[in-house]
Amino acid sequence: MINLLAVKAIYFHEMNRTRRTILQSIISPILSTSLYFIIFGSAIGSRIKEIDGVTYGMFIVPGLLMLNLLTQSVSNGSFSTYFPKFNGTIFELQAAPISGVEMIIGFVGATATKSIILGLLIIATASFFIDLNILHPFLMVFFLLMTAITFSLFGFVIGLWADNFEKLSLIPLIVITPLVFLGGSFYSINMLPEIWQKISLLNPVLYLVSGFKYSFYEISDVSIWTSIITILLILLILIVITLLIFKKGYNLRN
């Protein structure tokens, strides 16, 4: 049986933490999205001809969304589980009658909620700069939800694993950001030489960006089904890893 009251307690505790930093949480994505549109959408974008039939400003929306979703989910997720270890309040989570699953739902749920709000804010900001016409809104929302949940969970695991601040920022910095930039966020992979196209296909983030592009404009680097299966597969693998970690008695003091 899932203890819903405990899940709720964790969820709202985390959401309150977010509320305390609300300004920073809203302003920074709006600001960075606006900058991207001013620089890449208008200034440089006006010199770039259309890609796959859409203007460059429109083309970068799914990638920008993915970039923010991934980095924010991972860093917020990892912070939420690392922080109690750092300030010592972990003792309470360890002493409380809560299972690993309840902890995951509470923490990951809160982080994912934050990411989804962020994603919607970015889409709203983007619509100020370009005419945004989302061809498959439900599919788009599906990818938004799945990406937010999956990478919040990824962050959660990193937070459990990390025992110092360096490790905490390492993964977003050296893994997530490069994968997003190399995943066709700001270009179409058929603009690359053939060998690099092949190498790009090893990057899982490419499949996710492609899924987003499809749901926005029906343009994509890989088939939409490949994208859907990829995100579900990543989520499944992460769930298994997390449960294994909990079974081993995660960060318990020895």
Next chain:
Amino acid sequence: MKKNFIQIKKVSKIYKNKFAALKNVDLNIQEGEIFALLGPNGAGKSTLINVLCGITYHSKGDIFIDGIDLTKNRKKIKSLIGLVPQELHLEAFETVFDNVNYSRGLWGKKKDNNYILNLLKKLNLDDKKNNLLMQLSGGMKRRVLIAKALSHNPRILFLDEPSAGVDIELRKEMWDIIYTLKKEGVTIILTTHYIEEAEEIADRVAFINNGEIILVEDKNVLLNKLGNNKLVFTLDNSFKKVPAVLNKYSYKISKNKSCIEFFLSKEKNEVSDILLSIKKSKMDYLDFNIEKRSLESIFVDFIKKEKK
């Protein structure tokens, strides 16, 4: 009242670095009693508490709480327990009220604002309920931790050094709270360095040293058996020998003849008799006082004996 509410059977704890913090600990705690764990720094008090609370896993032995095997059903056992940890670890930017509420939620209890407000009042925190935790003094933080532990109506309360950094007034208030909880049937296990605290509130006392329980005894029995007081006279140079009238008392003269100690028996009030006899026999002295043999000195003796 259940007998042997908490059963600890041959429990050992070996930390990752191979350090044995608990060695074959055998202990039974009754429901509704106040049980004090005494021991020097590093004795293993916190380790034992953390094991019982399910925070740390023990390496060997069995633990049953309310008949439930700890290793088989940690969740069930954790739901019975409130813990006030030794360290003052609290979130910084949350209000007192929200944070105490959060604990109640973590233990799966329905929201009950009145209960929490009452609790804060009992702990003298009601005027601080909207303060951020980082705005509190150390003693107030300790009280918040007590409120958090009580927020979910535990049947067992662990207090790991509840009096560390707490002033005398608050300590008295805390004892009152502990007494009230005992009346409500809560089982209380505490560790302390203040021996007077154990003397004041505990029903039973265990001495722990180097990860081993070296004595478990009813507090009153212990004090009676070993807790005799001494009447000590500081002597001046003119002292030659003890007047014969005093021979019926048991006493000891220090080697340099600077003081004489009379060992008082618990039952009779011998102090006035001795004083009277001394006055009659015109024995000179500079000063006198009564030295209480506290649990502390009993404890120190015990540890010394252990070392021999």
